Amino acid sequence: MASRYALRAVALLYLALLLVLPVGLIGYRTFQHGLAPFIDAVNSPDARHAFWLTLEVAFWAVLANTVFGIGGAVLLVRHHFPGKRLLSTLIDLPLAVSPVVVGLALILVYGANEPVGGWLQRLGLQVIFSVPGMVLATIFVCLPLVIRAVEPVLLQLGEEQEQAAHTLGASRWQTFLRITLPGIRWALAYGVVLCLARALGEYGAVAVVSGRVVGETQTLTLFVEDSFNNFNQPAAFAAATVLAAIAILTLLVAKLLRPKDSP
């Protein structure tokens, strides 16, 4: 029995020192002088701009990955084609790539000095050091999340109901809206929440492709780093607390939405 308490103590101490105390301390530091300094810090023009830009980039990235996630999951589960295993492997690739490498990869194709990027530039579309590049980087890093959340549920759901609807004369679109979508809605919501959290919190890839211009291409995570490096600790801590609160909220929502049979 003594060994049981010893193991429990070691595990909890480790988690306290690594996880709970650091995150708790940042909350304490943010609010130790009351609410007013926090509100001042998050209400500065740069902070507000960073907040709205973060939402804008995350919105487009989540939208694109949700459409791709549903379509891709239907493709992988319901359709048969050569090279399916390869496609499935390639979809997981973004999880293994360093965020900085993601940024470099996008610059090497869409940068103004590269053929494709230069061509887009002449058409009036600047990708790198601009919002489109930041959206691309964010799509890259959270690409597998929605598709991997939807796929197992779609597989479990089976095809019988869809076939029945089809037999009864429903069009493909009607079948999808009335049968498939309601069946996968919780898994889809779970994937979207994970994707949104990752998109709001992305730092490395966005740091490379954004050019980090204050008040222009600075997202909330870049604002945290910039404020900290410029010795504006209250602003860094306040923005970090906002991001940490979003993360904890995500955990709770994801816990509610998570399919019950998976760990």
Added chain:
Amino acid sequence: MSAVTATQAPTRARARAGGPHYGTGLGLGVAVLYLSLIVLIPLAAVVWRSARLGPVTFWHAIRQPDAWSALSLTVGASLLVALLNLVMGTLIAWVLVRDRFPGRSIVDTLIDLPFALPTIVAGLVLLALYGVNSPLHLNLAYSRIGVVVALLFVTLPFVVRTVQPVLLELDRDVEQAAQTLGASPATTFRRIVLPNLLPAMLSGAGLAFARAVAEFGSTNLISGNIKFHTEVAAVNIFGRIENDDVAGAAAISTALLVIAFVVLIALDLVRRWGRQHG
């Protein structure tokens, strides 16, 4: 009439299930195009840019002292982190599955926090507790230990989350039988539990290693990015991009991609081995 529809339906269903679906080509085309434009072509561009250097120049780019030092630190620290995770992750999973104490489900939820928390925030919170003004009087800022702590933070969930489900499924009758036959708790763990957990432990540690090698945000603040001391590979690449050394950045990025690729293959082998011995 009803007999006709009854026979028609299965035929059509079989045709739908077996033959190629109408629209497969279109859907596949769009999916491949999306994946290519955002992931595959850009990554290929990185490899292509460093392949164009030729093998000798490529090797020189990686062997530049600061790049080589950053790569060695990254691989060394990641190996250490994977090893520490192997022990601590398994221990935490064990406590979460086999122990009962108030607040256990809160702890269980908290394990995923490093996945949800932005990496720059992870770095900042660690610096708040283990930085210059540490309330614990433990200053790890600008040290290699700081790098390892940051990597431990972001990789915490991997081993816990791979071992936990296996431990839940484990048949406890066998353990009780071993103890009835006189085996000590340590022997039971080593001979009965550990062999069953090992594939999951290794798989989790491999994922943690791959993540640690790629990590950028959390180490950025706490390490101070001192060349030849605390600068990791991702930060070295970042510095080269900022200084317009795109070829050098591409070469080190390719080295990281190769490491990630090798780890993914090793993980696949571990999974197959686990299925055979599970």
